[in-house]
Amino acid sequence: MKIKCLNPIARVGLDQLDAGYEIAEELDQADAVLVRSAAMHDLKLPEDLLAVARAGAGVNNIPLDACAEKGVVVFNTPGANANGVKELVLAGMLLAARDIAGGMNWVKENSGDENISKAMEKAKKNFAGTEIQGKKLGVIGLGAIGVLVANAATSLGMDVYGCDPYLNVEHALSLSRHVHLVKDPSEIYQNCNYITIHVPLTEGTRKMVNQEALAQMKGAVLLNFARDLLVDEEALEEAIVSGSVRRYVTDFPNPRTAAMEGVIAMPHLGASTEESEDNCAVMAVRELKDYLENGNIENSVNFPSCSLGGLRKAARITVLHRNMPNVISSFTSLCGQAGVNIADMISKSRGEYAYAMFDLDTEPPVGFLTRAQALEGVLRVRILQ
Ligand SMILES: NC(=O)c1ccc[n+]([C@@H]2O[C@H](COP(=O)([O-])OP(=O)(O)OC[C@H]3O[C@@H](n4cnc5c(N)ncnc54)[C@H](O)[C@@H]3O)[C@@H](O)[C@H]2O)c1
Numbered sequence: 001m002k003i004k005c006l007n008p009i010a011r012v013g014l015d016q017l018d019a020g021y022e023i024a025e026e027l028d029q030a031d032a033v034l035v036r037s038a039a040m041h042d043l044k045l046p047e048d049l050l051a052v053a054r055a056g057a058g059v060n061n062i063p064l065d066a067c068a069e070k071g072v073v074v075f076n077t078p079g080a081n082a083n084g085v086k087e088l089v090l091a092g093m094l095l096a097a098r099d100i101a102g103g104m105n106w107v108k109e110n111s112g113d114e115n116i117s118k119a120m121e122k123a124k125k126n127f128a129g130t131e132i133q134g135k136k137l138g139v140i141g142l143g144a145i146g147v148l149v150a151n152a153a154t155s156l157g158m159d160v161y162g163c164d165p166y167l168n169v170e171h172a173l174s175l176s177r178h179v180h181l182v183k184d185p186s187e188i189y190q191n192c193n194y195i196t197i198h199v200p201l202t203e204g205t206r207k208m209v210n211q212e213a214l215a216q217m218k219g220a221v222l223l224n225f226a227r228d229l230l231v232d233e234e235a236l237e238e239a240i241v242s243g244s245v246r247r248y249v250t251d252f253p254n255p256r257t258a259a260m261e262g263v264i265a266m267p268h269l270g271a272s273t274e275e276s277e278d279n280c281a282v283m284a285v286r287e288l289k290d291y292l293e294n295g296n297i298e299n300s301v302n303f304p305s306c307s308l309g310g311l312r313k314a315a316r317i318t319v320l321h322r323n324m325p326n327v328i329s330s331f332t333s334l335c336g337q338a339g340v341n342i343a344d345m346i347s348k349s350r351g352e353y354a355y356a357m358f359d360l361d362t363e364p365p366v367g368f369l370t371r372a373q374a375l376e377g378v379l380r381v382r383i384l385q
């Protein structure tokens with residue numbers, strides 16, 4: 001199997017690719033892709049590509065539907081970089097609470113002054129600020145990162161409010177009981193001193209922090225460590241001028257926000273820690289290998305989770321297909337016609353797409369793959385032995 005890395009991937013992950021694998025020089029040779037933030041929307045994907053693993057959380061750089069249509073399974077690594085982001089969000093709040101960066105710059109600029117120790121005692125009032133203890137923090141999106149940020153903020157003495165209409169059980173169970181859940185994000189916009197967004201960028205969340213939301217804020221610090229396009233930046237500029245937003249702290253600057261007054265920007269550093277890079281790489285490679293070698297799917301963002309464990313029978317056939325009637329029945333009929341017994345099977349669906357796995361007592365005959373691949377609704381068939 002040839003794996004193409006579209007971004008540098010941590011060595012500890014690549015080291016798991018044993019003898020059966022090599023790193024591809026070119027994308028068109030690849031059986032699978034490992035990627036971080038490289039933009040894939042305009043890439044021509046090879047016909048034989050089987051999978052893409054995003055070593056990270058956000059998948060807005062990957063054409064998920066186009067991949068599904070071609071029978072390419074896309075994975076991500078939920079939670080693997082969440083702590084790295086949480087720590088930077090805490091730093092972001094502290095950087096907005098006092099002018100730490102301004103103060104540090106002042107020291108650099110005055111480093112030649114022999115009387116700097118005396119001068120700073122006069123200058124320091126320019127960089128003073130407030131404490132975060134006792135302030136209200138609103139967290140929009142209580143997933144892997146949002147929960148860690150909310151819990152850490154309660155430990156720092158903040159009064160924390162969280163909003164997530166799709167909060168899942170795992171994240172709900174790990175959320176501190178001190179976090180107040182609200183249904184309407186307006187409660188957060190209107191009442192919180194700090195507001196932090198941790199939702200994926202999708203068509204539904206694009207510009208979710210819009211003019212209406214920004215106008216409700218009362219001198220808040222808005223933190224965006226998720227994606228720039230979640231915020232309406234024209235409205236943001238007005239909100240900073242009017243004072244409804246006091247500071248915008250972002251990990252996703254662009255030509256517009258990088259030059260804006262009141263913005264504290266970092267160059268997409270959230271997941272750039274040794275630990276997060278290692279965690280993501282290890283998880284992404286594990287997911288890829290389990291899919292390539294056993295056909296099992298875990299943490300896909302365009303196909304359902306589905307597993308039959310390790311290969312134990314004569315052959316395993318996997319079928320990525322549209323979620324529509326008769327695909328499974330026409331496949332099992334094909335097995336019957338070929339005299340192949342299905343020893344075990346599993347089938348799962350997710351939205352428009354579905355996946356089925358069949359363990360066979362005997363190897364399928366020559367030509368079986370071509371016949372299965374031609375069945376209506378089938379996107380890709382693989383035979384694993
Ligand atoms: N700065 C960085 O380096 C960095 C690192 C990792 C992730 N991210 C970004 O942060 C995002 C979140 O990451 P995560 O690991 O917490 O993902 P996650 O999938 O664990 O959590 C996302 C949460 O957002 C919630 N959500 C979706 N739509 C919502 C809405 N309209 N209102 C409120 N909540 C909503 C979901 O229910 C889910 O709980 C990623 O999609 C990515 O864009 C950035």
Ligand SMILES: O=C(O)[C@H](O)COP(=O)(O)O
Nearest residue numbers: 036037055056057058271
């Ligand atoms: O969505 C993510 O996981 C982050 O934005 C991290 O992206 P990166 O892997 O390019 O640092």
